[in-house]
Amino acid sequence: MLAEIVISALLVIAGVFGLVGSYGLLKLPGTMSRLHAPTKSSTMGVGGVLLASMAYFAVFMDHWSFHELMITLFLFLTAPITCHFIAKAHIHREERPENLPPTGTDAGWATFDEAADPAETKGN
Amino acid sequence: MMRKIFPHPYLTLTLVLVWLALMNSISLGGAVFGLIMGITIPLMTAAYWPDRPRINSLPKVVAYFFLVLWDIVVANFTVARIVLFMPKAKLQPAWVTIPLDLRTPEAITLLAGTITMTPGTVSADLSADGRAILVHCLHAPDSAGVVTEIKSRYEARLKEIFE
Numbered sequence: 001m002l003a004e005i006v007i008s009a010l011l012v013i014a015g016v017f018g019l020v021g022s023y024g025l026l027k028l029p030g031t032m033s034r035l036h037a038p039t040k041s042s043t044m045g046v047g048g049v050l051l052a053s054m055a056y057f058a059v060f061m062d063h064w065s066f067h068e069l070m071i072t073l074f075l076f077l078t079a080p081i082t083c084h085f086i087a088k089a090h091i092h093r094e095e096r097p098e099n100l101p102p103t104g105t106d107a108g109w110a111t112f113d114e115a116a117d118p119a120e121t122k123g124n
Numbered sequence: 125m126m127r128k129i130f131p132h133p134y135l136t137l138t139l140v141l142v143w144l145a146l147m148n149s150i151s152l153g154g155a156v157f158g159l160i161m162g163i164t165i166p167l168m169t170a171a172y173w174p175d176r177p178r179i180n181s182l183p184k185v186v187a188y189f190f191l192v193l194w195d196i197v198v199a200n201f202t203v204a205r206i207v208l209f210m211p212k213a214k215l216q217p218a219w220v221t222i223p224l225d226l227r228t229p230e231a232i233t234l235l236a237g238t239i240t241m242t243p244g245t246v247s248a249d250l251s252a253d254g255r256a257i258l259v260h261c262l263h264a265p266d267s268a269g270v271v272t273e274i275k276s277r278y279e280a281r282l283k284e285i286f287e
Contacts, residue, residue, distance in 0.1 A: 017200060017204065020204045020207055020208060021207075023207060023208075024203065024204075024207035027207060027212070028207065028212075028215075028262075029212055029215070029217075030217065032217065032246070032248070032260045033215070033217050033260075033262055035246050035260070036203055036244065036246060036260075036262040037203060037207055039240055039241070039246065040196075040199045040200050040202075040203040040204075040241070040243075041200055041203055041204055041207075043196060043200065043241065044196070044197065044200035065148060066144075066145035066146075066148055067145070067146070067148055069145060070142060070145050070146055073142070076237075076241065079240070079241065080236065080237040080240035080241060080247070081237075083240050083246055084236065084240065084247065084248070087246060087247075087248035087249070087260065088248070088249065090248075091248060091249060100219055100249075100258060101219050101220065101221045101258070102221065103221060103251035103255075103256040103258075104221055104223050104251075104255075104256050105223075105251050105253055105255040105256055106253065107251050107252035107253035107255070108251065108252055109249045109250075109251055109252065109258055110249055110250045110251060110252045111249050
């Protein structure tokens, strides 16, 4: 009984966060602001479902399932990278170097400053 | 010799554990096959990852993992509150430059990932010399505060782990 309540609560929380993430995608102004909603809320949304799934298999099916942990791991690895790709594409298409804050170093931002690519200067 | 077979021992260990978890059972066959992959994959990718990251303290890695996990939960609530209750006009998105003290590529990658997963910030670009990171804040009335928080909360810990 208690397990059922915990599992349902996790599912509902996950659903709410998933919904808020999608709503944020719709509501927030601008590409960069829109990136924030799905990268954060979706992790909680998916994480909640996965925790519920683990708890369900452990309590009702009597076996431990580690697939959910792997999905969480892959999600945590891929979410920032996808986000970075979108941000970089956005900078290429919509931003000018003048609109970004100064780097505070001699080189410019990597997206615009091709000459000073550290990988190339090091000779790799 | 050992270094030739295991260019990245932690990667080998992680691959074996991930393989066992994907199989969802602990069996000898699974462990052996996991070990085969754990040895071949680092060997095949060693050319693209020549340096071996030095990890100074495993307990600090675990502590950092749980700190970030907790911050991700907090980040979800923060962003959900901003999305639901903050009027669009009051939102102050901002670009922030964070000067980096970290030099290890692995540490900078981890820092960028952490910034993206935690409250209201997304890392967007790196300066061409790798000494500053460009961060977009969803709502930052005080951008200097964001810089000090990221530097003291995450960068200092990563520096202890990697450098």
